[in-house]
Amino acid sequence: MAFKRMAQALIGVLLLAILSACGNSGEESDKELMVQFVPTNNDGTMEAKSEPLADYLSEKLDREVEVTVATDYSSIVEAMDSGQVDIGIMPPAAYVQARETNGAEAILTSQLGDYDQETGLPLEGELTNTFKGEILVRTDSDIESLEDLKDKKIITLSPTSASGYIYPIAEMREAGINPTNEVTMTTVSDIPSELSGVLSEQADAAFVFEGARNVFASFFTDDDLFEELRVLYLTEGDIPNDAIAVQPDMDSDLKQEIKTAFLNMKDDKKGSEAMAIWGHQGYEEAADAAYDTVREYTEKASE
Template identity: 70%
Template sequence: MAIKKMTKGLIAISLALFLTGCSSKGDTESAAADKLVVQFVPTNNDGTMEAKAKPFAEYLSKKLDREVEVTLATDYSTIVEAMASGQVDLGIMPPAAYVQAKDMDAAEAILTSQLGEYDQETGLPIEGEKTNTFKGEILVRADSGLNELTDLKGKKIATLSPNSASGYIYPVAEMKDAGVDPTTDATLTTVNDIPSEFTAVLNGQMDAAFVFEGARNVFASSFAENDLFTELKVLYLTEGDIPNDAIAVQPTMDDTLKSDIKEVFLHMADDEEGAEAMALWGHQGYEEAADTAYDTIRAYTQKAAE
């Protein structure tokens, strides 16, 4: 009888441990399934963006009531790869990267960002004005004597990734339209970020740089010993308008979660924490995405690649 009781007791304990183990495993898998992985492309690679990503993750986690992990893409192509492989649920994607992922059925834009409008004469922001497009800029030293696109023939030009709309695609395409193919008539050098482009032009290593509209204003504080508006000038603004960043999710994402994410981003400017999060990319607001707005990227990408 004692043996029977002991056997029953051991079975009961084993069953309890088994069920506890199953429950624990199930809870872990459920928590992992509920985690939202977010990725964005940093505007510079000086190491400061990692620290700023943590409060953004905490902000989203609080608003969405789920665990959020925020990661940084090393460049424009890695965020596309991360979306395509399903490693990232939500991408804050530069326009050309979004189009590439969209064409792979790996991303769906639920919102488009709004940026501050710039005065094209002064390069300074226009207070209270927002826009959902921007232009590419070609910057040169103010004392360079370079004034036209054709003056860049034979020159050294700093660019961003070939997947960057303003840092490569649009300037290259429009230079070709002007009769100068920078891929053969000039020397293009890819650098890590815009501050590195500025430095290369300022110290004479490069004659020009492809950047986004308003870049001098955005990075002025990083160049305390230089007056970027005095030392650099805009040689050219692209004629084509570039659509802003896309807030893109996995196309298979649950509709309820998509809706929740949209609501969080649409109201991000309403509180201090949200406004600080938006400042990571210079965003000033969000609006419903018009996917057709990104069609121009495809045409320019094809032209730049010819």
Template identity: 70%
Template sequence: MRVKKLMISLLGVLAVATLASCGKKDESAEGNKEEKKALVVQFVPTNNDGSMEAKTKPFAEYLSKALDREVKVTLATDYSTIVEAMASKQVDIGIMPPAAYVQAKDMDAAEAILTSQLGDNDEETGLPIEGQLTNTFKGEVLVKADSPMKELKDLKGKKIATLSPNSASGYIYPVAELKEVGVDPTTEATLTTVNDIPSEITAVLNGQMDAAFVFEGARNVFGASFGDKDLFKELKVLYLTKGDIPNDAIAVQPTMDETLKEQVKEAFLKMKDDEKGAEAMTIWSHLGYEEAADAGYDTIREYTEKAAE
């Protein structure tokens, strides 16, 4: 009987120990889960027709799997809101247009870990160059194909569709270079800010505007949005900016853990070599990423000053 009682006591002790051990494991697992908090990614959509939100799902799924944590993707309403979101630490990773990145960087609210790569375009034809990537682009001034305008200064007195004053190609660079040729578009032309590039293009096509400030290659990117209209026949490039504009920055909170920064960087660098990753990148027309050099964004600061003079 004593042996039987002793065995029962031992079994009871083992059971309690096992439950305690399981409890510790569960607590540990819960702790690890809490440590891997969800990351919030934000970007500025190239159009506001409501289609961009659905396209964020493949990207969120890819990055979530790569980082082994939940990833939430949100859309900024414009260039200034993504800067505000980074500054208030509501966003962990920003896919940031160059001028917005510089603004956030100067507020100590963003650190570029990578620069995006885009397909390069032939400046004569406006068509993509097969297999060639670039980390810069130019601003482009589009007018109707039958427009009598031939050079940049011909925009004097004209109606021009622009993007936000924080947009490098949609405002800053063309305004700065217009001033260089003796035309101040803020006083010698009519500038109208619109929500997105498709809206700019539409305004030129229907004659509401004489010109639009867009990014190089916009006719390629948005051609499918205009049904049976051939944008290469309907529109021509009046001018390409002399200044090169650095591509989007993949920026993180400067206070982000260094190990996590490296994980984020690796996840983006591997995207182009992964089928699902490559699909996810199409939301921004990105074709790859490379190490970021913050000095490459100094030209944005220079042009911003010129445009504001």
């Protein structure tokens, strides 16, 4: 009898453990996912524009998804490092910084529309997983080469921006210009502010990403960016596109579900609408080594 009661008690304990494990598994599978991205401008509309992404991912992943906007490049790195964010749509330099502290793992690289480097216009149907840094000056400027930027005023983005700072600065150093004391640099928070600064002659040049005049043309109803601004220089180095990154210790099945959801976006009406926030036109498997060049350029820029 005693043995029977002991066996029944043991079975009860095992059942309780199994039910508890199932309950915890269910809680994990229902856990809300936090997504964050860095906006291309600070016009106050990006929060609302992120709703299609939250809706799409919630539907495809069958769980609640919240999308937030990072205040800048460093804040998304901090959010990934601290585990506050599960999925980061990360600019290349921000991703490399988070990767080095084991705060992020790239599962996909974004694809962007490619540009004709002679005209600056989009190449219809052409996609690329890299882009160039671009230095813009006024069309009537007498600046004709990278070397001519010496003693000029330049508007840049954060020192953690690949195209808005790191790559142009690194290549200026290679051209024999010391950005620390041979140019005057002003940092702003977004590209429309950079473009405005050059248009209004507050600065001589701006560091932006390739195709910026196309992307932000609608922001300038009184200016024709192609008539008033020209490309002085495209960086020789290719910059890898944004990374879709997750927490490195995320469940492998969930990583695969997220990867599949992003890969299918371009073939889904709601997905295409969601991608439009950043101009992404698709995703492909991440070649993590492709981001090594960002680290190399960061070291050159800081010499």
